[in-house]
Amino acid sequence: MLNNFEYNFDEDVNRVGTNCAKYDGLDRYFGYEDLQPMWVADMDFKSPKCINDAIIDAAKNSLYGYSIDGDDIYESIVYWQKTRHNWELDIKDIFMANGVVPSYSACIEAFSEKGDEVIVQTPVYPPLFKAVTANNRKVVENRLINDNGYYTMDFEDLKSKITSKTKILCLCSPHNPVGRVWNKEELETLADICIAHNIMIISDEIHSDLTFKKFIPLASISEKIAQITLTLNSAGKTFNIAGLNTSYAISKNQEILDKFKKEARKREIHSVNFFGYVATKAAYNEGASYVDDLKKYLQKNIKFTKEYLQNNCPKITFLEPEATYLLWLNFANTGLEHNEIKTKLLTEAKLALNDGVSFGSNADKYFRLNLATNQNALKMGLKKLEITFSYK
Ligand SMILES: Cc1ncc(COP(=O)(O)O)c(C=O)c1O
CATH class of the missing domain: 3.40.640.10 (Type I PLP-dependent aspartate aminotransferase-like (Major domain))
Structure with a gap:
């Protein structure tokens, strides 16, 4: 199903076992294998056909x-x-x-x-x-x-x-x-x-x-x-x-x-x-039309996340980004210390987000979430945040 988009950003992609840092690097970077990866800045979307065609064509000569x-x-x-x-x-x-x-x-x-x-x-x-x-x-x-x-x-x-x-x-x-x-x-x-x-x-x-x-x-x-x-x-x-x-x-x-x-x-x-x-x-x-469609999909994901957190987990806040598929989530209203949030993300929510502190000394209680994934996976990740941070 292509929905309104020429490219199918809803497709489930399996990246496990492809030596991809985002999935196969979870144990190495976070110490746990069973996390949903919403961290490093690459996307769970296939590149456009024009790129694949060019690569396959180039490979024909071996x-x-x-x-x-x-x-x-x-x-x-x-x-x-x-x-x-x-x-x-x-x-x-x-x-x-x-x-x-x-x-x-x-x-x-x-x-x-x-x-x-x-x-x-x-x-x-x-x-x-x-x-x-x-x-x-x-x-x-x-x-x-x-x-x-x-x-x-x-x-x-x-x-x-x-x-x-x-x-x-x-x-x-x-x-x-x-x-x-x-x-x-x-x-x-x-x-x-x-x-x-x-x-x-x-x-x-x-x-x-x-x-x-x-x-x-x-x-x-x-x-x-x-x-x-x-x-x-x-x-x-x-x-x-x-x-x-x-x-x-x-x-x-x-x-x-x-x-x-x-x-x-x-x-x-x-x-x-x-x-x-x-x-x-x-x-x-x-590839211009791919980027136009991708931006629409990302904006939809951003809007969805905004509404979801506002309605279900208002202690986690963010301002809609003007660019990128990265959300700078503020956990200050949870009342928890930075390291408590970090532990909960890894051991309860089972989510791999980037630790805000790694971005500089002025990022206490911030974590970065990558939403360049299909909407089902995004909803699953948000549900995990909700369950971990709403009711405690
Ligand atoms: C601001 C910024 N610069 C550079 C990079 C990485 O660039 P490259 O993979 O070409 O070294 C990233 C990747 O996340 C980035 O966010």
Whole structure:
């Protein structure tokens, strides 16, 4: 049954036994095998047929040697960014790599020195601060302001944190886990501060296609902002192909892009994955309608969850995200301590959610729930939350 959607997001998929981290990694990451996985950011939805066809076609030759990048992959990225986000790019502005996180780590080394400071806006996707310390740089937290679940940037705090050692600001746009799509004014204010203090911005825009309001690529705002920005992106989240480890970096500042290329080559993260290449190309050239349908399905899941929790488990609250399939759940009204909530989730609800504390020091009593699954599985997960947290 396809319901109102061209793609069947209601389909039950069996991912157990496929070496998939989300299901097969439960024991390793949570210490229990029998959990319903609603954690790591990939989806229980099949990728569109255009991607499968491209992969099967590429496999027909039974040859899987090294790939090199050609203009065709860059042209598909230019096409996608123009048609989805009205961002004019040239193929010379783009460089392929093996993942947003490996690329981000390369940026830390390429654009700062040991002991320099990198500003991150917490709570945020953990590798964005872990990669800083792993490269012997210092993480400086510019905490987001949380106004009843609506997060904004704290520009005064940001200005007060800048020192002569501050070299990079890491922007997560849209923001994982708080679900904000930053508006033009916020992005401009942020960029103005960075320009004034000679700080470059690494903008992680991996969730940019799964946005429910207008998304503005940071570097598309003005030439001045483009000159201090390196953007990281991939088709991984949008089309559920994260396991193909294919991403790209964009900068209109050729000096910045050249430095990135040099570091990417040094780290050997620039050779394009054979299947990632054809999958990304097919996704961007032919996958637009999949994304349109997917966004509708995700919005339905978000609305359903909102109503379900309001009616059945009002102690767990969240503000509807402006982007992503990730909910930033607040358990404060349960009256329980963070570790009690964590234990109950694992031992009573039998749910694997991401622990909020791993996203930064300002996430006590928060857990992140991934609702990119079919509605039956979602209902089952919500019922477990209800039973565990409503009646005690
Ligand atoms: C904000 C953000 N950046 C990067 C990644 C991972 O990117 P990649 O798999 O390309 O390293 C994720 C995955 O959840 C993410 O949420």
